[in-house]
Amino acid sequence: MTTSVEKQVNGRAVASPEPRFDPVALAEAEAIRSRAAADAEAARIKAQGEAEAARTLAVEQAEELRLANERKRLRLEKDQVDHKAYIAKKEAETAKSNADKDKAEQAAADEEATEAQRAKEQARSERWWKWGARGIYAVGLIIAAPVQFMHFWDRERPFLIAAPALLEGLALVLAFGAAWAVAHRRDVAPYRVGIMLGAVIAAGINLYGGITDAAIGFNAGLIGAIASLGGPIVLMAYEHGIAQKADGIPSWRERRAAEKQAEAEAAAREAARNAKAEADAKAAADKAAAEKRAEEEQTRRDTDRQADHDDVWKVANALRAARGSRYVTEQIWAEAWYLVTGCKTVGIRPEIEAQSRAAQAHMRTVTEAPVLGSLSLIESQKGPRTKRDPNTPDGRRNNGGTPPVRRPGQTAPYTEAAKKQAVLEQTAKNDRPTD
Numbered sequence: 269m270t271t272s273v274e275k276q277v278n279g280r281a282v283a284s285p286e287p288r289f290d291p292v293a294l295a296e297a298e299a300i301r302s303r304a305a306a307d308a309e310a311a312r313i314k315a316q317g318e319a320e321a322a323r324t325l326a327v328e329q330a331e332e333l334r335l336a337n338e339r340k341r342l343r344l345e346k347d348q349v350d351h352k353a354y355i356a357k358k359e360a361e362t363a364k365s366n367a368d369k370d371k372a373e374q375a376a377a378d379e380e381a382t383e384a385q386r387a388k389e390q391a392r393s394e395r396w397w398k399w400g401a402r403g404i405y406a407v408g409l410i411i412a413a414p415v416q417f418m419h420f421w422d423r424e425r426p427f428l429i430a431a432p433a434l435l436e437g438l439a440l441v442l443a444f445g446a447a448w449a450v451a452h453r454r455d456v457a458p459y460r461v462g463i464m465l466g467a468v469i470a471a472g473i474n475l476y477g478g479i480t481d482a483a484i485g486f487n488a489g490l491i492g493a494i495a496s497l498g499g500p501i502v503l504m505a506y507e508h509g510i511a512q513k514a515d516g517i518p519s520w521r522e523r524r525a526a527e528k529q530a531e532a533e534a535a536a537r538e539a540a541r542n543a544k545a546e547a548d549a550k551a552a553a554d555k556a557a558a559e560k561r562a563e564e565e566q567t568r569r570d571t572d573r574q575a576d577h578d579d580v581w582k583v584a585n586a587l588r589a590a591r592g593s594r595y596v597t598e599q600i601w602a603e604a605w606y607l608v609t610g611c612k613t614v615g616i617r618p619e620i621e622a623q624s625r626a627a628q629a630h631m632r633t634v635t636e637a638p639v640l641g642s643l644s645l646i647e648s649q650k651g652p653r654t655k656r657d658p659n660t661p662d663g664r665r666n667n668g669g670t671p672p673v674r675r676p677g678q679t680a681p682y683t684e685a686a687k688k689q690a691v692l693e694q695t696a697k698n699d700r701p702t703d
Contacts, residue, residue, distance in 0.1 A: 405440070405500065408494075411495035412474055413432050413433075415478070415492035418477070418481070419474070419476075435496075438466035442462040443500060443507065446507045447507055460508075463504050467499075470496035471493035471496040472493070474489050474492030475493040476489070587604055588600055
C-alpha cells in the first residue's frame, strides 16, 4: 500500500514539477532527425544530380543526334554534288563524243561529196576529151579524104578510089585495136606504131598530091597532111591516157608530188639520223666526263684512305689484288675495315667506340642517380587523379564533417619516377653505416 503525500504551501496544494527529458534520448532523437534530414537532403541532391545528369545526357544525346544528322546531311549533299558532277561529266563526255561523231560524219560526208564531185568532174572531162578526140579525128578525116580522092582519081584505074579508105581506115582500125588492147590490158605499142606509120603515109601522100597536082594545090595538100597526122595523134594521146589510168601509172603531177614527198621523207630521215648522231655523241661525251669524274673521285678516296688509314689500306689493296678488281670498291673497303678494326661501321675504331660508351655510361649515371637530401622530395609523386564528376554529391556535407571511408583503389597510384626514387632512397638509407 502506497501513501501519497500532497504537498501544500500556505494551505494550498503545490503542483508537482514537470518531468525532465533524458539528454541521451534527446541526442538520439536529434541524431535521428539530422540523419533523416541528411537522408532527405541526400535523396534530394541525388535526385537533382540524376535529373541534371539526365538533362546533360539528353542534351549530349541531342547534340550527338544533331551532329549525326548534320553529318548525314553533309554526306548527302556531297553525294548529290558528286552525282551532279558525275552526271555533268557524263553529259560532257556524251556531248563531246556526239560532237566528235558528228564531226567525223560531217568530214566523211564532205570527203564523200568532194570525191563524188571529183569523180563527176573526171567523168565530165573524160567525156569531153573522148568526144573531142574523136571529133578531131572525124574532122581530119573529112579534110584529108577529099584530097586523097582527088589525088588517086584515075579514069583508067577506078579501083584506086578505094586507096583513101585504105590509108585513113588503116589508122582508124589500128586506133580501135589500141582501144581493145587498153581494155584487155595488152601491149598497145604495136598499135601505136602502126597508127603513126599509117598517118605518116597518108600525110606524105596528101602533101605530095598538093605539090604535084595543081588541081589540089599546096594549101589543100598541106592541110590534108596536117589532118592526116593530127586526128590519129589526138586519138592516140587519148588512148594513151586511158591506158595509163587502167594500168595505174601515175601522171606527171602525181610523180612530181611523190618525188617531193620522197625528198621530204629523205630529209626527215637525214635530220633524224643527224639528231641521233648528235645525241649519241653527247651521250658518249657525258659518259666520258662521268667516267673521268668517277676516276678522279676514286683517286681522291684512295689517296685519303691511304694517308689516314694506312693499315686498313694495305689489307684493302691486298683484297683488291686478290679479287682482280681495278679499284678498291666500297665493299672491299668495308670488309678490310672490319678485318682490321673489328667494327662493321666504317670509320669507327675501338678507341672511338670505348670513348662513346664511356660518355653514354656517364650520361646514364647523371640522369638516373638518386637525389638525396632536402631536394629528394618531388611534387609529382602521385599519378594523375581521375576527374571527378561535378554532379556527384559530396558525402561530407551532412555527416558532421567526418570524411568518408576510403576504399581500396581510390588513392591515385604513385608514378614510376616516385617509385624508383623511393627504392633508391631506401637503398641509400640501408647502405649508410650505423653508429
